[in-house]
Amino acid sequence: MKISSGKPQIHTSALLEKWGLVLIKVLTIAGSDCSGGAGIQADIKTITAHKMYAMSVITALTAQNTKGVSGVADTAPEFVAEQLDAVFTDIFPDAVKIGMVSNPDIIEVIAERLQHYKARNIVLDPVMVSTSGSRLLSENAIDALVKKLFPVADLVTPNIPEAEGLCGFSIRSHRDMLLAAETLYNRFYSNVLIKGGHLLFDAADLLYENGKGAWIPGERINNPNTHGTGCTLSSAIACGLARGKTLHESVCRGKEYISGALKAQLDLGSGSGPLNHMWNLYS
Numbered sequence: 694m695k696i697s698s699g700k701p702q703i704h705t706s707a708l709l710e711k712w713g714l715v716l717i718k719v720l721t722i723a724g725s726d727c728s729g730g731a732g733i734q735a736d737i738k739t740i741t742a743h744k745m746y747a748m749s750v751i752t753a754l755t756a757q758n759t760k761g762v763s764g765v766a767d768t769a770p771e772f773v774a775e776q777l778d779a780v781f782t783d784i785f786p787d788a789v790k791i792g793m794v795s796n797p798d799i800i801e802v803i804a805e806r807l808q809h810y811k812a813r814n815i816v817l818d819p820v821m822v823s824t825s826g827s828r829l830l831s832e833n834a835i836d837a838l839v840k841k842l843f844p845v846a847d848l849v850t851p852n853i854p855e856a857e858g859l860c861g862f863s864i865r866s867h868r869d870m871l872l873a874a875e876t877l878y879n880r881f882y883s884n885v886l887i888k889g890g891h892l893l894f895d896a897a898d899l900l901y902e903n904g905k906g907a908w909i910p911g912e913r914i915n916n917p918n919t920h921g922t923g924c925t926l927s928s929a930i931a932c933g934l935a936r937g938k939t940l941h942e943s944v945c946r947g948k949e950y951i952s953g954a955l956k957a958q959l960d961l962g963s964g965s966g967p968l969n970h971m972w973n974l975y976s
């Protein structure tokens with residue numbers, strides 16, 4: 694019997710195709726949520742549910758659950774760079790999602806390394822404060838975030854409080870959302886998706902791309918468990934871009950994914966619980 698050397702060759706593209714898998718690789722750069730609802734864990738679940746290969750660069754460890762964040766330990770910026778080097782020099786991602794980035798030094802390293810490797814299809818979720826009210830981005834990092842990371846991103850996805858902080862005015866209506874999107878687009882030259890989850894009426898989001906707004910409609914789903922919605926949506930959009938879809942189509946598909954995960958009603962923990970990523974596992 695001939696014994697082959699080197700890597701086994703059974704995982705051919707034909708076999709992967711038979712399993713419904715195509716080798717699309719998506720990287721998430723974010724913080725870890727030990728309770729599995731947000732951050733890296735939500736991203737990996739989302740990417741896996743899209744039948745893609747997930748990789749992660751961890752910017753911070755958080756001790757948190759559905760009730761709140763009790764601790765944050767930032768990764769050393771040099772170690773963030775080392776993780777990025779390990780990923781990009783071996784398995785080049787088709788898209789990158791950026792979430793919690795903690796501080797200006799980590800931001801600097803991420804921006805520099807992504808430009809160095811000419812990373813493509815970058816979705817930036819400018820995570821500032823958790824749903825439970827804890828700061829996940831230091832106050833002095835906002836300047837670095839807009840100066841260093843906005844320019845490398847293909848899409849920035851602020852929620853209402855984040856958009857209010859970045860624009861300097863409050864957002865209470867669809868008209869305000871449009872004004873905020875225009876302001877951010879004109880100020881930072883970035884495509885933006887303003888997420889409507891924090892408003893009280895429907896849950897429509899607004900995509901402002903290349904100077905034009907498009908509403909992504911969404912009914913409000915009666916589910917108090919919204920821990921990790923922003924992380925999940927930005928990862929799902931990155932998956933669409935990785936597949937070669939347009940930004941608009943990727944956002945629409947991302948919205949479908951998040952709506953499905955909210956509608957599937959998982960009820961874990963005693964606070965704002967995680968989403969149900971298993972809703973489309975067998976589709």
Ligand SMILES: Nc1ncnc2c1ncn2[C@@H]1O[C@H](COP(=O)(O)OP(=O)(O)O)[C@@H](O)[C@H]1O
Binds near residue numbers: 897915916924
């Ligand atoms: N109750 C809800 N019903 C339907 N969609 C929601 C609901 N809450 C949030 N979403 C959607 O989840 C996505 C994330 O939005 P949001 O919760 O505002 O972000 P973040 O997690 O960053 O605060 C958006 O598409 C938003 O419209």
Ligand SMILES: Cc1ncc(COP(=O)(O)O)c(N)n1
Binds near residue numbers: 723724732755822
């Ligand atoms: C590590 C990490 N990243 C992001 C969020 C924001 O998610 P949410 O707004 O649902 O609290 C979080 N809580 N933890």
